[in-house]
Amino acid sequence: MLLLRPIKILALCVSLASVLVNKADAGLYGFTRYNPYTKEERILHLNKVPQKIDNYRALMRANLLMLIRYAKQQNKDFQIITHEGQDLLTKSLWEYGREGYNQARTQENVKDESFLFHKNFKEQEPKRYTPEYDYLNVVDAVAVNNLYCGNGHENKVAQNHKLTKITIEQCPDIDTLEMARINSSLEKKASYFFVDIANAFNNIDDHVNINDSAQNVFKVSDAQNILIINDTSRFETKEKFINTLLKTNYDIIVMKPLFNDVERYDFEDLQKLHFKKNGSKRLLIAEFNVSEASPVEYYWHKDWKLGSPNWLIRPSFDNKDGIITKYWHPEWKKIISRYFKDIINEGFDGVFFTGIENYKYFEDQTPLE
Numbered sequence: 001m002l003l004l005r006p007i008k009i010l011a012l013c014v015s016l017a018s019v020l021v022n023k024a025d026a027g028l029y030g031f032t033r034y035n036p037y038t039k040e041e042r043i044l045h046l047n048k049v050p051q052k053i054d055n056y057r058a059l060m061r062a063n064l065l066m067l068i069r070y071a072k073q074q075n076k077d078f079q080i081i082t083h084e085g086q087d088l089l090t091k092s093l094w095e096y097g098r099e100g101y102n103q104a105r106t107q108e109n110v111k112d113e114s115f116l117f118h119k120n121f122k123e124q125e126p127k128r129y130t131p132e133y134d135y136l137n138v139v140d141a142v143a144v145n146n147l148y149c150g151n152g153h154e155n156k157v158a159q160n161h162k163l164t165k166i167t168i169e170q171c172p173d174i175d176t177l178e179m180a181r182i183n184s185s186l187e188k189k190a191s192y193f194f195v196d197i198a199n200a201f202n203n204i205d206d207h208v209n210i211n212d213s214a215q216n217v218f219k220v221s222d223a224q225n226i227l228i229i230n231d232t233s234r235f236e237t238k239e240k241f242i243n244t245l246l247k248t249n250y251d252i253i254v255m256k257p258l259f260n261d262v263e264r265y266d267f268e269d270l271q272k273l274h275f276k277k278n279g280s281k282r283l284l285i286a287e288f289n290v291s292e293a294s295p296v297e298y299y300w301h302k303d304w305k306l307g308s309p310n311w312l313i314r315p316s317f318d319n320k321d322g323i324i325t326k327y328w329h330p331e332w333k334k335i336i337s338r339y340f341k342d343i344i345n346e347g348f349d350g351v352f353f354t355g356i357e358n359y360k361y362f363e364d365q366t367p368l369e
Contacts, residue, residue: 027316027318028083028168028230028318029145029317029357030084030146030318032197032318034316034317034320035314036317044367050105052105053366053368055095055098056359057359060290061088061131063291063327063328063333063336064135065138066333067290067336068139070341077218077219078344079220080351081140081166081351081352082142082356083142083352084356084357085356085357086154086155086158087155088135088359089132089135089142090125090126090132090136090155091124091132094368136161137161140163140219140220140221141166141220142158142163143168144165144166144167145167146168146169146170147165147167148167148179148183149172152167164220165189166220166223167190167192168192168228169192170194171193171194173195177194181210185211185224190220190225190226190252191225191226192207192226194206201228201229201230201231202233202234203229203234209225209248211224211225211251213251214280217281217282217283218281219283223252224251225250225251227250227253228254228287230287232256232259238260238269241259242273246272248276250276251282252285253282253283254285254286254352256286256287257342262296274347283349283350284347284348284349286348287354288336288343288351289322289353290327290336290353290356291327291359292322292323292325292355293312293323293335294319294323299338299339306323311326311332312324312325314361317358317361324355324361327358
């Protein structure tokens with residue numbers, strides 16, 4: 001069960017009560033910016049040139065594959081949605097460059113240090129029996145930011161594999177939003193739209209579902225619409241939140257696995273939410289951050305802080321309470337494995353992975369140039 005430590009959670013509820021009342025954390029990558037890069041991080045004072053640069057993309061893939069394979073073993077129909085992270089779907093130019101850098105650093109005589117500029121690295125289909133291929137073939141959908149209302153793009157490999165696309169659209173005004181809705185509907189993409197970030201991911205009333213359907217939805221590819229609500233602080237109680245969701249016909253609901261990050265949903269709660277107001281089946285998807293820890297999560301130790309343990313690296317760019325981890329660290333992998341197992345056991349239909357783009361932070365701190 002998700003409530004693994006009831007005494008600890010009760011204490012956490014009391015200590016964080018005042019915080020949760022005023023909480024307004026609707027952080028999703030690309031839409032909020034709580035902790036931008038510092039001047040020191042931009043300058044990059046490296047004491048010495050690193051002898052080796054880790055493949056942070058491969059490490060992120062490995063974490064995701066670890067979790068996804070377990071989920072699919074338990075339930076072959078468990079749906080996997082990744083928020084962005086499209087560069088992980090195939091081996092990238094950065095990864096080729098990293099291999100060349102490490103090779104150059106470990107060899108005494110490198111004839112051509114500008115090797116990268118002479119090779120024609122393109123986005124290409126991953127080869128069979130490679131991690132990139134394995135990863136591409138277990139992802140059911142990718143959520144892309146601002147495909148209609150900004151500069152978002154679709155990965156060509158994802159297009160070739162007909163990977164389902166979900167879009168999250170922050171539009172500059174209502175007119176643009178309405179046109180984006182039309183285009184999304186024509187292209188049969190489930191999309192979430194908003195103009196004001198203050199009203200995004202935290203309420204239901206401001207988001208009109210224009211594609212109500214009585215169709216049963218068993219896969220992400222069947223969905224015509226989506227609701228993403230990862231901040232429930234506007235709802236006074238768990239019961240009010242559930243009752244509000246029960247009055248909707250969304251094909252997919254993406255939500256946190258705990259109400260206000262501390263209160264577990266009963267089995268009966270989730271069973272009811274699997275059905276729309278019109279009685280047809282929908283997908284109930286749990287949001288899961290694969291690379292960020294938070295003091296509001298049940299696994300948090302009271303003596304933890306930024307830098308202690310040493311795999312808690314820096315404040316999150318997108319989540320007010322989040323801390324970016326060394327997501328490949330064994331202790332963090334154990335934590336997310338336990339947490340993820342609980343989500344599956346609770347009866348969610350799938351997972352919405354967030355925090356994937358944090359690999360870019362580590363790449364920025366160890367540039368190839």
